Amino acid sequence: DIQMTQSPSSLSASVGDRVTISCRASQDITNYLAWYQQKPGQPPRLLIFAASTLQSGVPSRFSGSGSGTDFTLTISSLQAEDVATYYCQKYYNDPRAFGQGTKVEI
Amino acid sequence: QVRLQESGPGLVKPSETLSLTCTVSNFSLTSDYYWGWIRQSPGKGLEWIASIYQNGGIYYNPSLRSRVTISIDTSKNQFSLQVNSVTAADTAVYYCVREGLGTTWGLFDSWGQGALVNVSS
Numbered sequence: 001d002i003q004m005t006q007s008p009s010s011l012s013a014s015v016g017d018r019v020t021i022s023c024r025a026s027q028d029i030t031n032y033l034a035w036y037q038q039k040p041g042q043p044p045r046l047l048i049f050a051a052s053t054l055q056s057g058v059p060s061r062f063s064g065s066g067s068g069t070d071f072t073l074t075i076s077s078l079q080a081e082d083v084a085t086y087y088c089q090k091y092y093n094d095p096r097a098f099g100q101g102t103k104v105e106i
Numbered sequence: 107q108v109r110l111q112e113s114g115p116g117l118v119k120p121s122e123t124l125s126l127t128c129t130v131s132n133f134s135l136t137s138d139y140y141w142g143w144i145r146q147s148p149g150k151g152l153e154w155i156a157s158i159y160q161n162g163g164i165y166y167n168p169s170l171r172s173r174v175t176i177s178i179d180t181s182k183n184q185f186s187l188q189v190n191s192v193t194a195a196d197t198a199v200y201y202c203v204r205e206g207l208g209t210t211w212g213l214f215d216s217w218g219q220g221a222l223v224n225v226s227s
Contacts, residue, residue, distance in 0.1 A: 001168075034213055036152075043201055043217035044152065049210065087152055091212030095167050096154040 002027045004088055006099035014106065019075040021102045023088035028068050032092040035064055035073045038101075039084045048073065049091075080106055108133035110202045110218035117224050118196075124189040124223055128202030135180045136160045140205035143176065143187045144214065145198040153198075157205050157212075158185060197225045 003026040013019050031051040036044035046055045048064040061076045075082055083106055088099040114126035142157035156166045156176040166174055178185040200223055204216040
């Protein structure tokens with residue numbers, strides 16, 4: 001099975017900072033990579049799919065990049081409401097699998 | 107807008123069967139989507155459990171396949187999950203989800219609020 005590894009596991013940044021989260025797949029997954037945001041007490045929310053396509057309604061400060069095995073989620077200017085745990089996930093391949101999450105704090 | 111709502115007992119005894127139902131509103135289960143379950147253990151990450159299509163096409167996580175059954179009732183617009191022989195390790199928030207088809211197969215675009223299930227005697 002393909003394993004998904006995120007780094008870092010947590011980070012602290014200031015409002016307005018540029019934040020980058022990495023996700024690595026153990027095998028080539030082309031661009032079948034999604035990012036989810038989970039705020040405390042809430043279910044995850046789909047942010048990005050196909051590595052770089054923003055889901056409807058997601059602020060443009062979020063962006064994704066990468067292909068193959070290495071992917072990145074970037075928040076261009078961190079806002080207070082972005083405090084959450086972010087997960088990457090590979091799809092279009094069985095079994096579906098998530099990274100272990102990156103907790104973003106202010 | 108599609109709405110998913112989990113229901114079921116919040117407490118299950120060890121060795122017994124965990125049963126959950128997801129009721130879907132404002133969207134038909136006969137549409138071109140898969141429907142699935144994902145769980146999240148306290149303080150842990152996300153684990154996909156199983157997915158089902160309207161015609162009964164099913165995918166299970168190999169790590170749980172021997173203890174899990176997913177089913178669908180399109181007449182009630184509901185789908186369900188059973189986990190047999192539960193242990194404390196099955197304590198988690200269980201989410202029901204809508205999953206895409208084709209190039210979005212395995213992509214979870216709508217989630218229920220989650221149901222906490224505690225396995226304890």
